[in-house]
Amino acid sequence: MSPGVRRFDVAVVGGGSAGLAAAITAARSGARTLLIERHGFTGGMGTASLVHSFCGLYLLRDEPGAVLANPGFSAEIAERMIAATGIGPLRVGRVDVLPQHPVDFVRIADEMIAAEPTLELMLHAEASAVERDAEGWLLKIASRSGAVEIFASTLVDASGDAMVAAWLGEGFTMAAATQLQRPAYVFGVHNPSVMGDAMRLRTSGLLVEGVRSGIIPSTALGLSFRESGRLGEIFGTIDLTGGDTAGDFDPLDPVCLGKLEVEGRRIAATTVEWLAGRDDTWKGSYISHWPVRAGIRESRRWLGEAVLTGADVLAGKRFEDEIALATWPMEFRENAKGPKLRFPENNRPCGIPAGCLKPRGMDRLFVGGRCISADHDAQASIRVMGTCFATGEAAGKMAVDALG
Ligand SMILES: Cc1cc2nc3c(=O)[nH]c(=O)nc-3n(C[C@H](O)[C@H](O)[C@H](O)COP(=O)(O)OP(=O)(O)OC[C@H]3O[C@@H](n4cnc5c(N)ncnc54)[C@H](O)[C@@H]3O)c2cc1C
The missing domain is CATH 3.30.310 (TATA-Binding Protein)
Known part of the structure; x- marks a missing residue:
């Protein structure tokens, strides 16, 4: 590594709902954190692809009244969004969703990032390769000023597409083209x-x-x-x-x-x-x-120490080491004819074990968002933004804990 390479405690690849949560959480613990995003703003699908509701923030209930499923970052962002739009959660059948406006999401994210002195934001910057050494990760970033290299002791992959796995050439899976959730x-x-x-x-x-x-x-x-x-x-x-x-x-x-x-x-x-x-x-x-880019619901998924399954979601399974609750029904969109929802038994939330955020056989690397370790069916639940905030937040905490 050349002597001029800048060093960070935590680097987060991708500033979507998961990456934003991961970077802010890591920075709030005092860690020198770098957030790398290829667009000119953060928020991912919730801003660049104009997805305009936060799902998965609330518990499934037959009774009226929205009850937050995960405390922490998800609850904070919900509160900020309600203050910005003046619109609270809406009941649609058995689920509560929070309408969100992408313009407000960008501003809220800007303000939250600016409030963290140990968080550095790189926009218009695309991470393009990683190398591993005993102490951490050397990350190559393509930018308008050319290729930049940084070193991070721990890394969070919040790219949505499990890009870090692609660069490493291992550790991921993807459904067959005919089964993938449609864009x-x-x-x-x-x-x-x-x-x-x-x-x-x-x-x-x-x-x-x-x-x-x-x-x-x-x-x-x-x-x-x-x-x-x-x-x-x-x-x-x-x-x-x-x-x-x-x-x-x-x-x-x-x-x-x-x-x-x-x-x-x-x-x-x-x-x-x-x-x-x-x-x-x-x-x-x-x-x-127009959106900055079309919406992609599913691509690569990491293979972690644990793999959340559709059966877990349906049964509302709980885990001793769970880091968040997944509450959105499995929403299948395997064709362009509208959603098919499968609800868990008795509206039970499902725990997401910590192992879903830890790529198998790799330390100092964590994952948050829609590409965590889950099978195709479970991904149909955990991909919603309410849950991505929660898994991103947990990945940020785990990345800090791994600093020792
Ligand atoms: C059409 C559509 C409708 C949906 N509807 C809903 C809904 O109503 N409610 C809901 O909650 N969810 C909905 N979802 C799902 C949800 O929007 C996404 O699954 C969620 O936003 C994923 O968050 P993420 O942070 O994991 O990934 P993303 O939002 O995809 O964020 C990943 C970020 O990483 C950046 N990035 C990737 N690679 C790099 C790199 N190498 N270097 C730098 N930056 C990089 C990307 O630019 C992006 O900003 C919908 C999805 C789609 C496509």
Whole structure:
């Protein structure tokens, strides 16, 4: 290692919900922490992909009233979000979700990061390789000033895609292309009307009419619109197949990702144009913003000392060394025809054992977020942001504890 290499106690790859929680938690203990994010803001899918609800923050209950599942970072961010938007948890069937606005999420994250003197944030920086030595990790980062190297005693992989495992060439698994949860495209729309139930129903009819007349693609039938909480703004979400056939989807392949982005924009643009020209409630509507990137629900998963399974989630299994509770039902989106939910017995929350955050056979390395060690079915529960905050926070604590 060259003498000029800067040294940190903890480095966190990826500033999504998990990475943000991990970095802030590590820094709050006084550790010199580096957070590396390839975009110009943190928040991951919750900002760059415009995913606009925090799920998994609350316990599943038949009774009304939202009860937080995990104390700590998840509870703190929920409180900050409610203060920013003025909107509390909403009951949808048996679950409570917290609507969140990506613009507020970015600002909240900026403020939380700025409050930590031992936390350094690198934006527009993409970690690209790691080397291991006896004391820790040498990380290579691609930046506008060229390649940068830093040393960290402990490392947290919060990249969503288990990038550290990919660089090491081992320790991960991934579902077959036909089984992977489908990607989706979320976009912002300026719409002068208030989106009520009547308009929603009318919109469904218009989409069917547009598809039947061959003006809009059939994929538009799966489009859902939801108010953003701000006057005149709604979000549209389209589930995509990911390729010409289900087997073509590869969430890690840049060519496949390129096609997804273009396809998402094409469907969104044709559909909003059709609606705006067809109906008074849509008159004057236009696409106000694209996401930075299409939403990816599942890719690589780490193989950890423990592997959470779908059976664990269904049974609401608890573990002595659990670090957080997973409360979201398993939400399968293995095709672009909408979600299939599987709820745990008696609404029981499932513990996430510490071993799911510890890659097998590797010390000084921890993982948080949607790529923790879980099988495909359990990932369908633990990938939601409420749970990612909690696993990220735990990974940050474990990274600090491993400093000794
Ligand atoms: C369409 C869609 C709808 C969803 N709906 C909901 C919902 O309603 N509620 C909910 O709670 N969850 C929802 N989810 C799931 C949830 O948004 C994600 O699973 C969750 O945000 C994942 O968080 P994460 O921190 O693990 O990963 P990500 O949010 O993917 O964050 C990873 C971060 O790491 C960065 N990164 C990756 N590699 C590098 C690198 N090498 N160097 C630097 N930076 C890097 C990325 O830019 C990104 O910011 C949805 C997901 C999708 C796709």
